[in-house]
Amino acid sequence: MNKSVVIVGAGLAGCLLAVYLARAGWTVDLRERRGDSRARGHAAGRSINLAISARGLKALRRAGLEETILRNAIRMPGRMIHSRAGAQEFQQYSRDPNHAIQSVSRSALNLALLEAAAAEKNVGITFHQRCVEVAAASGTVIFIDDSTQQPSSVVADLIVGADGAYSAMRGIMQKNEGFDYSQEWLSHGYKEMQIQPVTSGAHTPFAMNPNALHIWPRGASMMIALPNPDGSFTCTLFWPHSGSGSFTEISGAANGRAHFQRDYADALPFMPTFDADFDANPVGSMLTVRCNPWSQGGRVVLLGDAAHAIVPFFGQGANASFEDCESLTDALAAHGDNIAAAISAYELDRKRNADAIAEMALTNFVEMRDKTASRAFKWKKKLEHFLHGVAPKFFIPRYDMVSFSTIPYADALQKSHKQDGIRSRLVIFFLCCISVGLWAALSNHQSSIFVYTCIFVGLFISFMWSATRNK
């Protein structure tokens, strides 16, 4: 066995895949369009963080990196909801208080993965390599070195496009007949802001509880904040691009500050760099990319954001990409010399799951920015946790399935639809029970209770039966 792979893109997924495949005996040629991030050391300036949960940790564990990453991670076992008045309310994510998502620095994670890849003796890494052409039939990729403008050509048994949401590899494949593709932009943009560490006289550098993902839900918009080890929080504003309450409408630090006074007043005192951040930081856009097939000629294959860019609202982008790496590695191991068959198995496994998490990530935006603030949402979550306690295998809340399990995303989506039906029917059932109980108590018709109980048990069974069948 002496197989070679070219991986285009040394981001999170590209590096992890390089580690996996190198350890499985592959000769790995890892090419990155940008420069070497190791030269810059840990990213200076603003910290950008992301949430890693069960799926990501499992994949990192497999590469022996879980401990390294968790050393600088901050546990977030729940959401902290900030009201306009400044009240904070903690909502635990799971019934189990040990379940937490982890806030980690994106650049530190990428650096750890790049160093792990570089430490493998059969991994070669080259930077400033822009992918310009792919010939699936011959397994050839052509790169141009952006510092020297020299082209180079590589031939490999397997070619992986792990070059992110704006993938050059996918752009090339898009010209193929039969390549279905869609890019859909969100009407909301984002802007990053900073909450600074507290410097004077406090016992902690954190201006707010660090063990939570902070959310300021404001209906059509929201701000979130994730903690960093240095005591700062990275905040992200999610506002519409245009229209009422948009980045277009609220432009310039003065307008931004006025808007913050109204909607995010409790955060403003901890943002000494507000004016500079608001004016200098760009408004980013978010998109969902779907394509099919993910491969070409049984030799070229897309992975991670290149295959399925998703919006960030379930914190699953990196997690999903890491699962791709595991799936492709396992498929290649299972199919031995037949790379085309391995790619087919990988696509069959991952495409449906990528579609499911893309859908759930879009749905979760509405939940975060709007529903988390409502009393109904709180009771819904409490009921879900209760049901999960009563029947831990039968009923698992969607958030738990996505963040604290490795149940395939598509199965989680389907199961949660089914559970939604059950939950709604249970609520109706209990309301009926209470009405009957009240009626019986008030009217002294003690003898009728048995009859009505029978009727409602019958109703309950048929409700549950229809719930499990219809969804």
Next chain:
Amino acid sequence: MNKSVVIVGAGLAGCLLAVYLARAGWTVDLRERRGDSRARGHAAGRSINLAISARGLKALRRAGLEETILRNAIRMPGRMIHSRAGAQEFQQYSRDPNHAIQSVSRSALNLALLEAAAAEKNVGITFHQRCVEVAAASGTVIFIDDSTQQPSSVVADLIVGADGAYSAMRGIMQKNEGFDYSQEWLSHGYKEMQIQPVTSGAHTPFAMNPNALHIWPRGASMMIALPNPDGSFTCTLFWPHSGSGSFTEISGAANGRAHFQRDYADALPFMPTFDADFDANPVGSMLTVRCNPWSQGGRVVLLGDAAHAIVPFFGQGANASFEDCESLTDALAAHGDNIAAAISAYELDRKRNADAIAEMALTNFVEMRDKTASRAFKWKKKLEHFLHGVAPKFFIPRYDMVSFSTIPYADALQKSHKQDGIRSRLVIFFLCCISVGLWAALSNHQSSIFVYTCIFVGLFISFMWSATRNK
């Protein structure tokens, strides 16, 4: 008024728009990636034809070209359905026998439009011009001359991308944030074949009735044929790319011939070049392209297939593109100096109609290849024509609205959904009436007839009411 426009693409839509805008006083710079088709004269070899209907004729009339085009067109007032056994059945498209779609040569149509554009004194046409860059802010387009490799740069008030389904202009716009885009390929491909003119002893050179669009509906696949003035027919096979009955399965002239013996036996005798055609002609692919917005910076705008490539099954591709030209011209006239406002008005008018015809074109494939062969379809059409006769304004069959009217596509789609409901309810109503009539006649309950009639009239009214409300 001295405004300038660059039109990228001298295809059907690009040329027609050039004529319209030149006559409205614009200076038109028309650039085409291919060579000058006038140099080749009328296309030799295979004739490719397309169907022009009311919308296209209206647009051509406006340019004074209707008569020229109709001179070499062949009327097709209906479909001719060919059974496996070789039986032919004519289905008139409209209740009105004067309604016909027109089979015209694509290359002749393009040539006539190109000549009309060239005849305008403020139109300049340049060939071999590949569009490589667009800067909306400055109104600059950069082309590379494919024969000399020299770049050239043009500045204009308005830039129109009319460069077809694989539009280079759209490819450039796709990289913009906020540009939603999807390309969806059909699982069926197509291959063109020829039915040759009859040469010996016949009074007509046509092997079949020339005044019909011939269809061989075979469930999952089909063949169609459109007449050419020289007595030949251009046939198009629509088969799946892969799987049962696909181009992959039936490859090579010998297999093709065996398949034809079974499915298209009556056409085979008129195809003396069958083996050569089947082996030499490529299998094409078809796609639907949707994007939004169609414009950038109030100055760059897409039109025709570049904005909305559709599958060919309603024969509306060219017709829809010609309507785009009319709409953009009208919007520019209405908004005077405000080009950005004109572009907005054009998009508002055309985007919803493009989406509607894209959907109807996909639906019509199933109708053509599968339903046209069924008895139920025939009766459905007869009922539609009857209803159209009874209430010509209230009930207009979808085919009539799309092909023989200029009702906006989106309105036609919505109205036809509503009508489907009415038609289904009418069928149920008449079946009920017949049952009641039979029951009354058989049981001699003469006195009850009045009661039941009242009930059914009530049912009828509520049916009709719900039909008009729900869709």
